[in-house]
Amino acid sequence: MxxxxxxxxxxxxxxxxxxxxxxxxxxxxxxxxxxxxxxxxxxxxxxxxxxxxxxxxxxxxxxxxxxxxxxxxxxxxxxxxxxxxxxxxxxxxxxxxxxxxxxxxxxxxxxxxxxxYIQYGSLKDNLEKVKDRVDIVVKEIAEAIEALHKKGIVHRDLKPSNILIRDLKSLDLVLIDFGISSAMSEEMSKVFTTFKGTYSYMAPEEISSYFGKEIDWWHLGIIIYEVLKGKNPFANLSEAVIINTLATQGVQIPEDIPERYKILLKGLLTRNYKKRWGYEQVKQWLNNVKNIPVFYEEYNEGSKNYDVKEWNKVGFSSDSAWVKAGIEINLSPQEAKTFWEAGFSAKDMKEWVSAGFRKGNIALEWYNYGFSPKESAIFDNLGLSPKNAYEWQRKGITAFDILELLEKGIDKNKIFDFIEKGIFHYIMNGFSEIDAQKWKKYGFDINEAKNWAEKGFSADEADEWRKNNVNVIEAVRWKTIDVKPTLALKFTNLGFSIDEVEEMVFKGAKDSKILERIADEIIEWCKAEFSVPEAVDWIIKGYKLHQAVRRKKLLRDIKKTLKSIYKVAVFYLVGLIATRLILYFTTEQYFYDVITKRYFDNNRNYNMFVLIVISLFSYYLYKKFFHFTKIKIAGLSILYVCAIMFYFSYISSYEYFINGTANKILINSVYFYFSYLLFQYYSKS
Structure with a gap:
């Protein structure tokens, strides 16, 4: 060559x-x-x-x-x-x-x-979107194949995942991943090498290591089949079954496919590559040319009959179920006998052969480990022995898990890598390889990893929270208020609960910087005689400690002054009411003529009685409603009595306090009150 x-x-x-x-x-x-x-x-x-x-x-x-x-x-x-x-x-x-x-x-x-960079992804990701635009798909891929062939290049791995959509509106398709492409000479259109493509897209001639530009057209046929039906004709089949199907019957065209596309598929999926459609025939089909020659071989069950004598030689009677089953699945009498010797029924044999096993003794090995034909085929395609497959299954790795990953386009060598690293179950639960390795590295089992991931945490975040002894529920609450693990630990060490920190956020500490300040400065604020709620309020408002101290003192002084004004005002109002009552009871004619004469010896005693009663009433009001202390009430009462006497002396009843009696009482009362204040001051100091 x-x-x-x-x-x-x-x-x-x-x-x-x-x-x-x-x-x-x-x-x-x-x-x-x-x-x-x-x-x-x-x-x-x-x-x-x-x-x-x-x-x-x-x-x-x-x-x-x-x-x-x-x-x-x-x-x-x-x-x-x-x-x-x-x-x-x-x-x-x-x-x-x-x-x-x-x-x-x-x-x-x-x-x-x-x-x-192709933003719309691959044809594989958009099969549903292009199923009504099949002609455009055919034209785009056919033109690309022809352009490669003119350059002497056979792609060899055409499939939907290797076709990208450059523009979805016009359906501009481009090819990628020429990883197993081969260059041809200008004179020849075939290369001889080993198969390195994807089994579900392989052409029949690839089985015998014959590779030429014709295989790209077979691949186009499989792609169009997939666009029309939404799945590959060999989906979920083992490599052995695919090879057997290609060698014996080819791809069967479903009856529900429109006639025009049946012709296209039959032309492209002709097993004889020398008679398979190429660019010229596809171009004619796109131009609606009729009667384009098609050499597709229709599958005929009857063509697979073996000579009955061959079956008789190995011990099967002509009307045996084994003979009928063997003929249906294109099995030789010698191969059928291996299943009979292994103890399988004819029905069992059909299932195992359909899964790709043509020898009963090999099927029996898998059966003895408890595997079904389909499970066995999946493991066997990975190159596992029944014993190794059994060990995998004991670890919770099922054949159908493997199949799921294979259908996602993950290389089988990669699957071995996942299992070796202990991240297989993480991958099966939707983690990327990098994330899976992180969760594994940090010691999270799959259930823990799922729980944290579902709550929106990465492996790094989850590990940091767990190092701080925070469970996932608490971590969610901390994360909701934008508190990082280190800050959460600070608050926890300071004795704050999550509820208290949430309350801070509710009050206005929505910025993590404010929460950082609270955690870093709260002790200093408490040393400065601020309560925790006070300190939090001041920090949220943006005050520094020295500013808050000055402002707190100013507010305290203002409050004290207002409180004093309030008490004086209360004293004045109560005193005014009391004075009005005294005037009423001491000047009303009824009280002088009736009550005084009946119950008192003279007006002086009556007036003193009124003063005492009203003073006691005032005391009750001060104590009950205004919370004055006894000492303050006593002092205020003395001033009050002095004021009343002054009123009687100079305004109302001067004659009653004749000869300066009121003046003496007033002066003595003032002396007494100031003496009391001095005593109170020195006793405190």
Whole structure:
């Protein structure tokens, strides 16, 4: 074979022995987690990696987003291949994603590709949106395939996830991931190598290691089938079953597909690659040309009959259920006998063969470990023995969990990696690989990790809260009021409960800086004779300690003055009322003529009685309603009596207090009150 027929491959994980030299598979977690910038770009988002060879990021510079493919340390692509890749991406920019820059970054020591950022995602993510625009999908992909073939390139891994939507409105599609692409010579259209694509999209000739440009058209047929039906024709089938189906019957076209698209699928999914449709036939179909030749082989159950004599030779009678079942599933008599010898029924045999097992003794091994045919096929495709699969199942790793990850496009080597690192169950519960490793590293089991994550905490946050002995319920309350773990610990050490801190926030401490001040300064405020509520109120209002001390003293003095004014006013009003009552009872004619003569010897005694009664009434009012102390009441009462006597002397009844009696009493009362004040002052000091 001419060496020109085999050229270097493109960039993907599946063909590293052609395009890369592996030194090590593993990137330290520390390096992986600390990358925030790359060259002149900021890292905007880390994307899920398809395999173990590179990391994927969305990067940005001056508002322009790009896609970064950063090869892991130890992965060394041939730089000439990357440069050629870049050149071709510009030449075919209408059909493939544009690569702007390739090379080796000196700072990280890793190879990279910076390419066009496609915001609408892949065809796989938008199958529902394009199911009514099948003709455009066919045209876009067909034109891209033809452009590659003209450049001597076979893609070899066409599938919906490798087709991106550059513009959703016009449905502008571009191809990516030429990782297992092969370059062809201008003279030849096939290459001979090993299969490195995706089994559910593989063409029949790939089974026998025959690869040419025709396989890209088969892949297009599978893609269109998937767009029309919403799922791959080989979904959930094992590799063995897929290979058996391709070798024996091909892809069966569902009856509910419109006739026009049946013709397209039959043309593209013809098992004989020499008669399979190519660009010219697809172009004619798009132009509604009729009677385009189709060489699709219809599946015929009757074509699989074995000679009955062969069945008789191994001990099966012609009318045996084993013969009927064997013919249905295209099993040889010798293979059927292995199932009979293993103790299976004919019905069991059909199930195991459908799952990809054609020998009864192998099926029996899986059966003895308690696996169903479908479970066995999934584990077997991973290369596990029944014993190893059983050990996995004991750890809670089921075959259907594995299948779920495989259907998400996760490489099986990656699945082994997840299990080895102990993060499989985290991945199954929706954690990214990086997050799963963090939760595992910090000692959270899967249930704890789910609980914290569902409440909105990252692994780093959860770990910090747990280090401070805060459970998830309390952490949610702290987080709701924007309190970090370190600040929460400060408040806890100071004796504050969450309720009290929430009350602070309710009062106005909505800024974490204010809460920081409270936690840092509260002790000093308390030493300055502020209560905790007072200190919190002052800090929320923005006062510093020395400002609050001065203002508190001023407010206290004002309050004291107002209190004194209040008491004097009360005393004055009560005294005024009492005076009016005295005047009434001492000047009303009725009291002089009736009460005084009947109950008192003279007017003087009556007047003294009135003074005593009203004084006692005033005392009651002061004590009961205005909370005056006994000493203050006594002092005020003396002043009151003096004022009343002064009133009687000079305003109302001068004759009654004749010869200066009122003056003497007034002067003596004033002397007494001032003596009392002096005594009170010196007794305090």
């Amino acid at each position: 001419d060496e020109k027929t085999v050229k270097e491959s493109w960039w993907d994980k599946e063909n590293l022995q052609d395009a890369t030299v592996r030194e090590t598979d593993i990137l330290s977690e520390k390096e992986k987690l600390t990358i925030t910038t790359f060259r002149n770009y900021n890292i905007v988002e880390e994307l899920p990696a398809k395999g173990g060879e590179c990391d994927a990021y969305v990067i940005e510079n001056d508002g322009n987003k790009m896609f970064l493919k950063l090869y892991r340390k130890g992965i060394t692509p041939k730089i000439e291949v990357l440069e050629r890749l870049k050149k071709i991406s510009f030449e075919l920019k209408e059909h493939v994603v544009t690569i702007f820059e390739v090379g080796k970054d000196e700072q990280t020591g890793r190879y990279f590709e910076i390419m066009e």
